[in-house]
Amino acid sequence: MLSRRLTVSAIGVVFAATGCKSAPTPSAAPVHQLEAPLYPARPSVAAPEFKVFHHDASSITLVTKETATDAEVESLIWELHDAARAHSFDKLKIEQKWVDARDPIMWLHIYRGSKCASEKYAGGTLPCGGSYHAAGDYTLGGFTNRDRDDGVFLQSEDRQTQLWNPDAQSEGKKQEATR
Numbered sequence: 663m664l665s666r667r668l669t670v671s672a673i674g675v676v677f678a679a680t681g682c683k684s685a686p687t688p689s690a691a692p693v694h695q696l697e698a699p700l701y702p703a704r705p706s707v708a709a710p711e712f713k714v715f716h717h718d719a720s721s722i723t724l725v726t727k728e729t730a731t732d733a734e735v736e737s738l739i740w741e742l743h744d745a746a747r748a749h750s751f752d753k754l755k756i757e758q759k760w761v762d763a764r765d766p767i768m769w770l771h772i773y774r775g776s777k778c779a780s781e782k783y784a785g786g787t788l789p790c791g792g793s794y795h796a797a798g799d800y801t802l803g804g805f806t807n808r809d810r811d812d813g814v815f816l817q818s819e820d821r822q823t824q825l826w827n828p829d830a831q832s833e834g835k836k837q838e839a840t841r
Contacts, residue, residue, distance in 0.1 A: 701826050707731070709738040712772070715779045717760055721769040723782065724756075726797075728775035732815065735772055735797045739813040739825055742770055742800040746811050764803050772798040793819045801828075 710730040715723040726738065745751045751758040761768050773779040774797045778790035796816055804810040812828035 702736070702823060704740055704825075705733040705737045707733045707737055709741045710734040712738060714756060715773070715776060716783055720764065720767060721771060721782065722756060722760065723771045723773065723779050725773050725776045725779050728777075730774050730797070732797075732817075735774070736813075736815050736825060738772055739798045739800050739815065742802075743811055743813055743826070746800075746802050761802060764808075766805055766808055767801060767803040770800040770802075771796045772800070 710726040712724045712726045715725040717723070724738070726735065730738075741754065745754050745756070746761070749758065751761050756770075771779075771782065773795065778795035781788045781790055781795060794816075798816055799812075799814045801812040801814075802810075810828055813825035815823045815825060817823065
C-alpha cells in the first residue's frame with residue numbers, strides 16, 4: 663500500500679514537472695499605475711484684452727474680442743488665476759473689492775464677443791438659446807476653502823478642459839509652478 667502511494671505521488675510529481683496540467687496557467691494581473699491627471703501646458707500667447715460686461719455679488723462677466731483663440735482664452739484664465747494669487751485684480755481693471763467681498767465664491771465667465779454675454783442676466787428669451795455659451799470660467803473660492811481656484815476652458819456645452827488641479831495646495835505646491 664505504501665509503494666502504491668509512492669507511485670501515485672511519483673506520477674503526480676512527474677506530471678507537474680513536465681507541465682502536464684489540466685488548468686490553464688493563471689496570467690498575471692495587469693499592473694495599473696496611478697497616473698496624475700494631465701493638465702495642458704500654460705499657453706505662451708498673451709491674454710486678449712477684455713472688458714467687464716456685467717457684475718453682481720457672485721459673478722463677473724468678461725467679454726473678449728470675438729476672434730479670441732482658444733490659447734488666448736486659456737491665457738486669460740491663467741491671468742485671472744495669477745491675479746487671485748497676487749491679490750491684484752485692480753491691475754486687470756476688475757475691482758479687487760468685488761472679489762474680496764465674495765461669499766464664498768466668485769465666478770468669472772469669459773465670452774468671445776458680447777452677443778451671448780447677457781445670457782446669465784437676460785430675462786425671458788435668451789440671446790443665444792438655452793445652453794451656456796461662455797468660452798471659459800474662472801472660479802475663486804468655495805464653501806470649504808475660500809482660496810480654492812478653478813480654471814476651465816469650455817469647448818462646448820458638454821466638453822471642457824480643466825487647466826490645473828483646483829484642489830492642489832496653494833503657495834508653491836500647485837502644478838502650474840513647473841509649467
